[in-house]
Amino acid sequence: MSANPFLDPALVRGRLYRGDGRLADRTHALHRAKISGSDVADTIADLLAARVPTAADVLDIGCGRGTTTLRLADRLRPKHLAAVDASAALLHTTRGRLADAGALGSGVQADFHHLPLPDSAADAAVAAFCLYHSPTPDKAMAEIARCLRPGGTAVLVTKSLDSYAELDHLVHAAGLDPHATSRPSLYESFHSDNLRTVTASHLTVLDVQHEEHVFRFADATHLARYLTTTPKYRITLTGGIAAVTATLQQRLAPPPYTTRSTVSYAVAVRP
Template sequence: MRAHPHSGHGHGHGHGPERIFQGRGSRFYDRVARWLGRGLYGRIADDIADAAVDEGDVLDIGTGPGVLVDEIARRRRDLRLTGIDLSEDMIAAAQRNLEIWGSRANAHVGDVTELPFPDDSFDLIVTSFSLHHWEDPQAAVPELARVLRPGGRLYIYDFRFAPFETIVDTARAQSVLTGRPARRTQIRTGVPLLPRCVRQVLSAAPTTPGGGTGS
């Protein structure tokens, strides 16, 4: 679980990983995430497995040691999965943990405000317990919209105090991620220490008959 403050692992944005996500701390966090957080990541992976299009491309922002990517891969072997994180140590752990999936699942160092991908790269983007650590969520919104394909969806999971309204208001102001009304719900996680979390879903506008995207 990503239930404590961090900078490199769970957000993909900021100015350098905290100590727990480097060296020995990163190895400890890798073990915790893989074993104690499986139930939570499994719950989120179920959502993503149900929502992702056939043979789609999925991006996990703040992937840490790649546990969520691994859980999604186990449920949907047709998907191409990518994780990003600021922490080089976490990405090294993710790459080790995802080796079993070959080229279908990979992980890279990256920042949510400067995503290292071309426009329209992903059908679905997910981020779990990372939004509340983003230093500039407003700057992340246009980047998320840029790499999301028309009709694609963004799934954000986090604590209630995370700046969900900032994401929604910025998207509305910039006329992006407005394909469908934003939906925010509380979901059960199956984890005693974190029985519920918030799920926010936004959508990119679909392609219109004229070749553009709707507002």
Template sequence: MTSPFIHPATTSALYRDGSRLAARTSALHQAKIRGRPVADVIAGIATAHLPHPHQAIVADLGCGRGTSSRILAAHLRPRGLLAIDSSQAMLTTARARLTDTATAVIYIRADFHRLPFGDGVCDLVVAAFCLYHAPDPRPVIAEIARVLAPAGIAILVTKSADSYRTLDYLVAAAGLDTRATGRPSLYQTAHSGNLEALTAPILPVIGVEHEEHRFAFTGPDHVAAYLATTPKYELPPAMAADPDAIAAALRTQIADGPVTTTSTVTYVIAGKGSFP
């Protein structure tokens, strides 16, 4: 079985407009009780590794709603920021959220397998929570290596394959998807356990950081708000996008108390090694 995250039809439905990703991000954000904001960590790593951030050309691959792009623009104030995504709707959302920056931002609709710029033009390439949309992330990492300047760095970010595992058991126990615990991880192709090994033969790895994030959903309604946005499970069609129906099914299994779960976020920092 393969992850729905690598099926083009599922992925384009997920990112057809910004609302589903925004709802998913919001449900997770409200539940988070431990873990640094990912965009801030990325900006911190970039600042530590780039000798002249203000002169840098930065590419944010799979920029989505522009969460990392915004923080990178604010913290690094780079010479230019290339916000790249295959979804026009995501680029439109990112553009609307990046109004208060002095950085020149160029929004480019492109597939990260074929970046529409020349060799060695980027000082920093960020690929956060998107490489697992590639059936094989290695060609994408090779493309990142191609566009990186000799002293440039790449920051690749993903989650652990067992992210939000508690929810699998809950979904199965509530009868929402009796095979939930056997469904493939959404992060199957690029996760905390394989991203360093995928990267190293293509782009030398400078460092790896893992951080466990903890989540406490307030109760069935909060869990349901998240479940209605994830393609991981095969929920009954009438329920799939109906948080109230999902919550009612969950109430048969859990009381109105918190549901805790975890996800490890992994940052792989890589570069060609020609540092000044």
């Protein structure tokens, strides 16, 4: 079992993504807290729109619940849009959201190290907030490059190693996890500092951009809703959100609670 839950295959296949509830709750809590930073799906669509031809073939690798997939469908109007994820539950959600929006797209259940796609199948590929689940992201990058046509564009997105580090100290101070400040970053395998190097292992990097996102949790309940969805900490307290909320209220200074994350984008092409 890996010390980093994002690199533990059993956890990734099981508790983390067997259903879509945990990811939905985590995303909702973060979006409610966000006070600064661009919409990531919009930024990805903007980066691709200037480079991708009309009627393109587009891949959204590690599509999750399909937020970026929907934005790509709307902005790029691709000839074919394939949403790829290892989780059947997340793909089911993405397919449903595409259908509800009247958008065309297909779902492919696959490990991004072994994409069931032919060589040179796509004009563009996105891999956002997913490659840090790989202990060997350069191998996943090789698959992305293989699936792109020569001159095809990839947008890769990740976070900094110290993302949400302020929460480590809050969790430690509240006694919810005495080792919170020493646990490895969830993003240790693919992060803002190695994004360019890993991408350049198989693609030609055109640009790398970094943007700070700031989050403010308005009260202890809001923070507890986020903390109970993140796999980084070992919170053994029973009683769920209510118990975590009570502990935060008793042991921390009054809210709000602010944290930060750097979101990084690489734009690259297949030579």
